[in-house]
Amino acid sequence: MKVLVVGSGGREHAIAWKVSESYKVSTVYCAPGNGGTHFENKCINIPLSSKEDLKHFALKENIDLTIVGPEEPLTKGIVDEFKAAGLKIFGPSREAAKLEGSKIYAKNFMKKYGVKTAAYEVFYDLKSAEDHLVHCEYPIVIKADGLAAGKGVVICNNKDEAQKVLEDFMLKDIFKGSGKKIIMEKFLEGVEASILCITDGNTIIPFISAKDHKQIYDRNQGPNTGGMGAIAPNPYCSQEVLKAFEEDIMLPTLRGIKREALDYTGIIFFGVMITQSGVYNLEYNVRMGDPETQAVLPLMESDFLDLINSAINKTLSDYKIRWKNQHSCCVVAASPGYPGSYKTDLLISAGEINEGKFFAAGIKEKDGKMYTSGGRVFAVTCTADNLTSAIEKSYKNIQCFSFEGIYYRKDIGTLY
Incomplete structure (x- = not known):
């Protein structure tokens, strides 16, 4: 089988790697992939990203299955278009993808079908949202309605913080339309x-x-x-x-x-x-x-x-999914400055990993070498019979890789 994996992050590297383990798979095309999938067994990177280009590629190459990694192509209807062309694809339709693409749609869906969720109110204009700040209970959670690259949810501890978030989302429009409608949600502690x-x-x-x-x-x-x-x-x-x-x-x-x-x-x-x-x-x-x-x-x-x-x-x-009776720990290495501004094009020194798996994210390949290209650069995952051992292995093996200013948390797996 020939498989197409859409996306370029660490998640897509993991999906491509796991699918490539199947004896039924001959080739995994990664669109566009990254510097790690370039070296992955059975994987070939292809420099495509638009729905039309991906569809034409899948038809031309007789792709047996397409797996969509990120949310944006799903919310834009890639599944609908592939199915209409007779292509097999794994992912929800555009309408179903609104469960992520619109937080208002998702919360109303939860309320309608009795899904246990935090109490909330929806606001479509700045004035009514500001009025709510006067009498709401703090802390309060403010959520942009649309996709916001993981930055559309803010916990506000007081009115001043909430006012700034409302102005950023609804007035300054920092998410280019995604924050013009918002949800204010009860803060849950846990x-x-x-x-x-x-x-x-x-x-x-x-x-x-x-x-x-x-x-x-x-x-x-x-x-x-x-x-x-x-x-x-x-x-x-x-x-x-x-x-x-x-x-x-x-x-x-x-x-x-x-x-x-x-x-x-x-x-x-x-x-x-x-x-x-x-x-x-x-x-x-x-x-x-x-x-x-x-x-x-x-x-x-x-x-x-x-x-x-x-x-x-x-x-x-x-179907019954089989799982290893083990624990895993995944540690992410980031560029210095992330999640703010950060350098790219830093040469990555890569040694032989002794245990576990290396998953590339913000990495590009050039002349057989790997260079940083994003904020989260790579992750190392190790498994073991207990969590303590998995953590120890991950931190030992992440030291096989380095680049200028490499940063990673030292407490992944610690329970606070």
Whole structure:
């Protein structure tokens, strides 16, 4: 089989690597891929990104399956266009992708179908939003309605902070339309968990849980990033928590997908908050998470390609995912200055990794060498029989790679 993976980050490297493990796969085309997929077994990078170019490539090369990594192509309807052309593709339709593309749509969907989530109000203009700041309870969470590259959610501790966020989102329009409509949501105190699930529209199956580490500095300090590391399974996801997640969040979501007749064959990422009063859904993503994917896929024993094909063929009800009885730790290395301004084109010194897996993200290949090209540069994931050993292995093996000013958190996996 020939597989096309759309995207260029660490998540897409992990997907391409996992799919390439299948004996059924001959070639994995990565569009556009990165400096790590360039060297990955069976993988070929192709410099394409537009829907039309990707569709023409898939038709010309007789691609057997396309897997979409990032959210933007999904919200712009790449799945609809590929299906209309008779191409097999894994991901939700444009309409279904609104579960991530519009937070207002997602929250209204949750309310309609009884998905447990935080109380919220929707605002379409600056004046009514400012009026709400006078009497709302702090801290409060303000969310831009549309896609905002992971920067559209802000926790505000007081009125002054909230006022600035409203002005940035709604007046200055820093997200170019995505923040013109907003949600104000009750702040929930607890521990976050990431739970990826696969669905064929009729059946939904959860993956092993994960815990992301969003903030740039140790002890969860500093600004949020795209994720500085992850562990799996999430130590806070007890059987009781997972049962509550399934009953109060996952299954009501599937009921909503069915009743809305959404064309959803793909991954649903649930960002949940575990609190003293229960488990709440914070958000949906309509694709795999980053870096959660890099932590979860190394624990999957099942053939990932078979699993995806089972979803596409609507036979998930007969599928049981096999997982290793292990733990994983993924540590992300970032460019100095990230998530603010940072240098690029820094030469990466790469040694032989002793254990685990190297996943490239912000890396480009030039003349057989790797150079930085983004804020989050790469990740190293190791697995072990216990979390402590997985953490130790990851930190030992990340030292096999270096570049000028390399930065990574030293406490991934520590529970605060």
